[in-house]
Amino acid sequence: MQRLHQGFTLLEVLVAMGVFVASLLLMNLLMTNLQLNTKSKNTISVNQAGQEYLERITNVWRNTDRYGILDASTTSAKYTAPPLSVSGYTWEVTACAADTTSFTTCTAAAAVQPSGPSVNLNTAKVVLLTVEYKKTSSSPASGQTFKATMGVARP
Numbered sequence: 001m002q003r004l005h006q007g008f009t010l011l012e013v014l015v016a017m018g019v020f021v022a023s024l025l026l027m028n029l030l031m032t033n034l035q036l037n038t039k040s041k042n043t044i045s046v047n048q049a050g051q052e053y054l055e056r057i058t059n060v061w062r063n064t065d066r067y068g069i070l071d072a073s074t075t076s077a078k079y080t081a082p083p084l085s086v087s088g089y090t091w092e093v094t095a096c097a098a099d100t101t102s103f104t105t106c107t108a109a110a111a112v113q114p115s116g117p118s119v120n121l122n123t124a125k126v127v128l129l130t131v132e133y134k135k136t137s138s139s140p141a142s143g144q145t146f147k148a149t150m151g152v153a154r155p
Helices: 010-060
Strands: 089-097 111-113 126-135 145-153
Touching (some): 010 126, 010 145
Antiparallel strands (some): 089 126, 126 145
């Protein structure tokens, strides 16, 4: 039997549409997964940089002569270098003498780096040291921050 009309059957068109839709869904899934991987990588980088800084300062402050001295400026790093730079983030370090009854509040005004002068809190029994990374305004999802605080006792 000879066909009078050339073209695709309804079944062929439906199968082609199904394959096209399935490929679109897979591409969407792949793109979403790539975006999540990038976001996770950035989050891990910031967490590692903050943790590394707190550990480095804690190790420096084990020496009683260096305890409580904080100079996170990029020009003078006699005892403590600044936190690691992370692309798309700015950092800020705060140090203050802690209230020894609560260990969560400061008894004196906090010193902020890098904008403020170097700090010497060597008479404090406990120093609250906070490192905070803030996303820059030009980065996607600006406003996200990473903040880690550690109480360091006088050796």
